[in-house]
Amino acid sequence: MAKPIDWISARLCATHELTPDVRLFEIEPDQPFVPATPGSHIDILVHIDGRSQPRSYSMIGHCADGLYRIAVKRVAFSRGGSAWMWRLTPGERLTISKPSNSFELSHGRPEYLLLAGGIGITPIHAIALALKQAGANFRLLYAARTRGGLALADELAGQIGERLSLFVSEKGQRVDIAAEIARLDPRGELYVCGPFGMLDAAKHLWREAGRPAAHLRYETFGNAGNLANAPFKIRIPRLGLEIDVPANRSILEALEDAGVEMIFGCRRGECGLCVLPILETPPRIDHRDVFFSSEERATNSRLCTCVSRAAGDHLTIDTPDRKPTHLHHPGIPAL
Amino acid sequence: MNAHKPFPLNAWYAAAWCREIERKLSARTICGKNVVLYRQTDGAVAALEDACWHRLLPLSLGHLKGDDVMCGYHGLVFNSAGRCSYMPAQKTINPSACVRAYPVTERHRLVWLWPGDPALADPAKIPDFHWNDGTQWVGDGGTFYQLKCDYRLVIDNLMDLTHETYVHAGSIGDEAITAAPFDVTHTRETATMTRWMIDIEPPPFWARQLGRQGRVDRWQIVTFQAPSVVAGDVGVALTNTGAPQGDRAHGVNGAFLAAITPETETTCHYFWNFVRNYNRHDGQLTRELQLAHVNKGAGVYDQDHRILEAQQVAIDKNPRSPFYDLNIDAGALWARRLIERMTADERVGAIANVAAE
Numbered sequence: 001m002a003k004p005i006d007w008i009s010a011r012l013c014a015t016h017e018l019t020p021d022v023r024l025f026e027i028e029p030d031q032p033f034v035p036a037t038p039g040s041h042i043d044i045l046v047h048i049d050g051r052s053q054p055r056s057y058s059m060i061g062h063c064a065d066g067l068y069r070i071a072v073k074r075v076a077f078s079r080g081g082s083a084w085m086w087r088l089t090p091g092e093r094l095t096i097s098k099p100s101n102s103f104e105l106s107h108g109r110p111e112y113l114l115l116a117g118g119i120g121i122t123p124i125h126a127i128a129l130a131l132k133q134a135g136a137n138f139r140l141l142y143a144a145r146t147r148g149g150l151a152l153a154d155e156l157a158g159q160i161g162e163r164l165s166l167f168v169s170e171k172g173q174r175v176d177i178a179a180e181i182a183r184l185d186p187r188g189e190l191y192v193c194g195p196f197g198m199l200d201a202a203k204h205l206w207r208e209a210g211r212p213a214a215h216l217r218y219e220t221f222g223n224a225g226n227l228a229n230a231p232f233k234i235r236i237p238r239l240g241l242e243i244d245v246p247a248n249r250s251i252l253e254a255l256e257d258a259g260v261e262m263i264f265g266c267r268r269g270e271c272g273l274c275v276l277p278i279l280e281t282p283p284r285i286d287h288r289d290v291f292f293s294s295e296e297r298a299t300n301s302r303l304c305t306c307v308s309r310a311a312g313d314h315l316t317i318d319t320p321d322r323k324p325t326h327l328h329h330p331g332i333p334a335l
Numbered sequence: 336m337n338a339h340k341p342f343p344l345n346a347w348y349a350a351a352w353c354r355e356i357e358r359k360l361s362a363r364t365i366c367g368k369n370v371v372l373y374r375q376t377d378g379a380v381a382a383l384e385d386a387c388w389h390r391l392l393p394l395s396l397g398h399l400k401g402d403d404v405m406c407g408y409h410g411l412v413f414n415s416a417g418r419c420s421y422m423p424a425q426k427t428i429n430p431s432a433c434v435r436a437y438p439v440t441e442r443h444r445l446v447w448l449w450p451g452d453p454a455l456a457d458p459a460k461i462p463d464f465h466w467n468d469g470t471q472w473v474g475d476g477g478t479f480y481q482l483k484c485d486y487r488l489v490i491d492n493l494m495d496l497t498h499e500t501y502v503h504a505g506s507i508g509d510e511a512i513t514a515a516p517f518d519v520t521h522t523r524e525t526a527t528m529t530r531w532m533i534d535i536e537p538p539p540f541w542a543r544q545l546g547r548q549g550r551v552d553r554w555q556i557v558t559f560q561a562p563s564v565v566a567g568d569v570g571v572a573l574t575n576t577g578a579p580q581g582d583r584a585h586g587v588n589g590a591f592l593a594a595i596t597p598e599t600e601t602t603c604h605y606f607w608n609f610v611r612n613y614n615r616h617d618g619q620l621t622r623e624l625q626l627a628h629v630n631k632g633a634g635v636y637d638q639d640h641r642i643l644e645a646q647q648v649a650i651d652k653n654p655r656s657p658f659y660d661l662n663i664d665a666g667a668l669w670a671r672r673l674i675e676r677m678t679a680d681e682r683v684g685a686i687a688n689v690a691a692e
Contacts, residue, residue: 037452102431106416107438107453134454214418218430270429293426 005043005054005097012092013067018151021074022119023086024060026067027094033066036099038130039123039219042068043097048080048248052095055081056221056268058122058193059099060152061129068099071151073119079229080248103193103219105130111185112138115175115202117194118149123219124193125152132160137185141175143167143194178205192218196225196288204294218290222268222307225288229309235316236260237279251276251305251315260319262305269307276319277302282312341487342366342597343677344451346562347461349594349606350439351446352478356380360404362395364598366450370437371395375402380446381415384435388419394434443467445594445606451681462564466590466610473615475625476592476608479640484647486563486595486603487671492639493565493593494528494666496555502642503635506627509538511553519665526559526673528666534574540627541571544587544613551586552578557666561673567591587613601647607636 009030016024027042036059043054057070072085088094103123112131116124121142131138140163144150147168156164167173181190190211192202199218206216229247234254236243245254252274255262265271269289278285278300287297289304296302303317350365351372361372362385369385371394385393387406397407403420405412412421417436422428438449438456443464449456466472482489492498499508509532517530532553537545541553551571559565572578572586594606609628614620628634632641660668 037454104433106418106436107456109416130454212414212420213428214414214416214420217418220430266429266431270431272425290430291425291427296426 007045007095007097010068010094010096012088012090012094014090015088018071019148021149022071022151023074024069024071025085025088026069027096028067029096029098031098033063033068034098036063036068037101038105038126039103040099040101040126041103041123041219041221042070042099044070044081044085045095046081046084048084053081054097055085058103058126058219060122060125068096071119071122079223079250081223103127103191103217105191106189106217107134107136109185109187109189110137111188112136113180113184113188113190114138114140115177115180115190115192115194115198116140116142117198118144119151120193120195120198121150121152121156122193124191125156127191128156128160128163132163138163139180140164141167141180143169143173143175143198145169147171177202178209181205181209181211187215189215189217192216199290200294203290220268220270220290222288225286225307225309227284227286227309227311230311232282232310232312233314234310235280235314236319237316238318239321245309250307251303251309251317255305255319261321262319264306267306269304272304274305275302276305276317278315279318280314280316282310282315284311285309285315286311340367340678341485341600341674343562343674343681345449345455345681346451346677347440347447347449347456347458348563348596349445349604350382350448350596352606353380353441353444353446356446358399360395360397360399362393363604365437365448365604366597367599368435368437368450369393370448370450371404372439372446372448373399373404375415377402379415380439380441382437382439382448383413383415383417384437386434387411388413388432388434444469462560462594464564464566464592464594466566467592467608472590472610472612473621474589474608474610475621476606476610477625477629478607479605479636481598482603482605482640482643483601484603484643485601485650486597486605487674488643488646489593489595489603489605489639490559490563490565490670491664491667492643493567493591494526494557494559494670495663496528496530496557496567497663498639498642502638506540506635507538509535509553511535511538512555517555517663517666519669521669521673524561524673526561526666526669528555528557530555531579533579537571541587544589544611545571545573547573550574552576554578559666559670559673561670562677563595563597563674565591565593565595587611601651 011028013026013028018024041056041058043056045052046055060069074086075082105127114124128140167175192199231247232245234243243254243258265273272291281300285300286309288307356372356374363370370382371385372382385395389411392408394404397405403412403414410423413434414420417434419428419432438453440447440458442461444467447461500512511532515530515532520527534550537551552574553571556568570586570588572583576585589611592608596604609624628636
């Protein structure tokens with residue numbers, strides 16, 4: 001059951017390029033600034049195809065000067081939020097939420113391992129600075145495709161020095177996640193934010209290492225998978241419907257657009273409330289949730305409609321809609 | 336937000352006596368935060384937000400499972416850091432599922448809890464309450480849990496002992512208190528009220544403690560440590576034996592100790608003790624001193640208890656801003672000033688835990 005968002009108005013003060021593809025936004029809320037804990041995010045109402053939709057962006061740094069700072073990557077095949085944000089110019093009005101935190105830092109652990117991939121550095125950046133401030137024992141492993149794509153790397157290096165290790169995949173540099181987990185104190189925690197593949201690998205290796213699930217911390221906004229966003233069709237034989245899912249809409253949104261009643265919770269692939277059964281499997285299903293275990297995912301019997309997608313032509317699914325039943329049991333008069 | 340709360344959140348507050356926290360779940364409200372406390376298998380105390388992430392049922396209605404707490408409704412399990420480690424009917428755990436974990440430390444026979452930003456919780460900031468350790472000084476205190484008054488009324492009470500004359504007549508009360516001058520000093524974190532009553536007849540309580548005939552010098556040196564701890568160095572010594580100059584060999588010395596923890600804005604938990612450094616092995620005396628303070632309504636703290644709760648009722652009915660002050664209130668006003676500075680600093684600079692609000 002997601003908390004309803006209290007929307008407030010705000011102004012975009014300035015933008016700065018952190019890399020050719022990552023832009024920093026400085027946002028001043030009209031209401032009193034609410035300080036945020038490391039790992040917090042704000043939601044912003046973005047406008048896509050004439051609709052307002054919330055998008056979550058992690059906050060960068062302490063923001064102690066009363067401005068909320070977020071960084072947004074320009075993504076070619078996004079759901080539309082990134083492109084909308086990149087069209088904004090300073091001075092424009094925004095509708096935002098106050099900060100909230102679903103990636104909270106535990107204090108007092110003997111050691112921390114932070115793992116960031118690409119734009120996933122945004123919450124990890126704030127967490128790293130908080131750990132440094134607390135004098136904690138931590139390391140940050142930060143990977144991106146190119147050296148130029150390592151947003152905030154220079155600033156971080158200045159702040160946390162040798163605790164930061166950088167990995168550029170086009171130079172063949174890879175984080176050996178298994179080895180890093182093996183080095184971590186048995187009571188240490190791992191914090192991950194990055195592409196779906198990185199998170200999946202970290203979860204798998206963490207479990208293989210016999211580490212407690214509660215000590216692996218990660219956050220997902222359900223916005224990336226293994227495949228690029230592409231349009232596809234869903235069929236619902238029970239309702240006699242065939243619905244187009246555009247590249248920038250989720251299955252859940254497409255179902256809602258078509259008037260199919262759905263229940264949902266988090267809308268980011270965590271809670272499992274919007275899960276539907278798969279009747280016919282297309283060539284590939286891009287499970288982007290964190291609700292199913294990898295074994296459950298491999299069966300392709302159900303999917304989280306808020307985040308997961310199909311590649312290929314058609315995905316055939318069922319819904320919980322049923323015809324009204326009448327109480328025609330013997331002895332009980334019909335209503 | 337904490338904008339108008341009368342207490343800072345970034346501070347250590349007494350939450351329980353160490354002996355009260357066992358291998359079971361104990362619920363408390365501290366500074367408006369519902370907390371469940373328990374002792375882990377290694378002996379360390381844990382404190383979690385007392386509301387399940389899922390449907391908010393108090394976790395204190397569940398049960399301990401090793402070092403974790405299982406919710407008594409749907410079986411979600413949270414570890415001592417507040418992380419969910421089990422969810423029913425699914426193979427994974429929502430990554431955002433957690434309850435707040437509060438920093439807790441045991442010191443001076445009390446469990447201290449930090450309700451504010453955990454990043455700022457430095458055990459070095461725990462108030463000096465060493466008289467309560469049970470070593471140099473001895474005494475058995477207790478707690479008025481859920482005392483129905485603003486915690487600052489208790490501080491007012493202890494920082495101005497003029498009231499002893501009227502509230503505690505016949506035991507520690509004495510006209511000499513109101514007649515003697517007093518001195519109030521302060522630092523950035525403390526306020527101290529010092530009063531010496533020279534060459535007086537000892538009041539009945541102190542005459543018994545001294546056990547010797549003769550007039551005495553009596554002292555009350557009461558120190559407040561912001562935001563909510565008061566320690567009073569009190570005693571008597573035969574007059575003209577040098578007590579005001581520092582020689583207390585011809586007297587008896589006690590200390591009243593108070594850690595007053597806001598429960599809500601108008602209720603508090605009052606952890607008290609009265610300790611002494613004389614006749615330390617006299618268990619009978621320890622018991623008598625405890626009964627002198629709290630004894631089914633007849634002890635001196637029972638007398639304060641009645642006054643404080645009646646005062647809060649009156650404040651609620653007569654919301655005039657808030658009181659008139661007399662010169663006797665100087666200690667209390669410095670204490671309140673230090674509290675106000677802490678709450679104001681917190682409004683400006685502190686990092687609130689937005690997820691918990």
